[in-house]
């Protein structure tokens with residue numbers, strides 16, 4: 001899969017049935033079938049021409065509760081329902097139900113929980129999570145895992161990791177038996193000698209200009225490494241998850257309150273074990289400087305609600321650092337939100353206007369702030385990919401080169 005490698009960092013391309021994903025990639029989070037406040041066409045066209053988001057996330061927990069996965073299936077799957085013809089990844093629902101600490105109960109079978117919307121009782125099992133994700137029809141489906149709480153004693157972290165491994169096997173068994181039921185799966189290709197998973201990933205070292213691999217005909221299931229904040233448990237989890245043989249691997253259970261050096265230590269421990277020719281995805285990170293750092297370490301995919309959530313609170317990420325747009329000092333500031341950003345917001349509006357929208361609680365404030373923040377994150381990853389192909393990440397890592 002690797003096209004270019006600079007040190008540990010890799011630049012590559014993941015092929016899905018809904019188009020390519022250039023990596024390292026940042027994936028905007030589209031919780032309930034929408035990246036909050038941003039219409040799909042703007043997501044596609046973010047930043048420079050034809051360089052928009054190639055993949056976004058959907059949240060299984062939210063879509064299951066509302067509008068319901070069966071409704072989405074009836075509407076032709078999530079791609080069709082939300083009119084998004086590029087790649088989609090769904091999480092397993094595990095992280096959301098674990099964060100409902102008061103409303104959930106974890107057993108070997110799965111997690112029972114009560115809806116935050118109406119208090120009704122539900123049960124997520126590995127099989128149920130697969131069934132829902134297949135109905136939604138994401139290109140990349142995540143195994144059902146337990147996000148170990150932090151802090152956790154070693155024995156507790158081990159027990160949780162063991163359960164995640166058992167759930168990974170159950171997820172895979174159900175997924176393999178039912179993946180052709182996804183709304184866009186190509187039944188006609190069943191029995192093809194090439195495994196669909198192998199076609200998710202481009203082959204090593206081939207020239208992208210001449211190589212156009214056949215798109216996969218079913219979704220791909222990624223395994224998730226857990227193990228709390230214990231490097232040896234993380235390594236063991238990685239080894240045993242790899243034994244189950246997934247087409248890609250995620251590192252879960254991070255950004256749960258640990259220090260940043262600890263996050264990096266855990267990622268480094270796992271990356272040593274994960275196969276070099278498969279995508280590696282760190283879930284739920286992070287700040288712009290973090291995603292650059294992790295990409296430099298060899299991470300291919302990341303997602304985080306930070307740029308979208310922070311935007312709705314008036315926090316903008318810029319080449320000059322973070323700015324809080326509601327601050328009075330921007331009341332008469334005629335400059336763009338970020339002088340080095342070429343996004344449609346920075347090209348057109350002033351900080352003074354964005355501040356006015358925000359303090360007046362105008363809905364457009366959330367839209368414009370989110371568009372800029374996502375442009376900043378996606379541009380950052382474009383710069384990282386470019387630096388990897390040039391063979392020098394030192395400038396971008398030291399911050400001497402603009403991230404935009």
Ligand SMILES: [Zn+2]
Pocket residue numbers: 337338341342343344345346347371372373375376
């Ligand atoms: Zn901008």
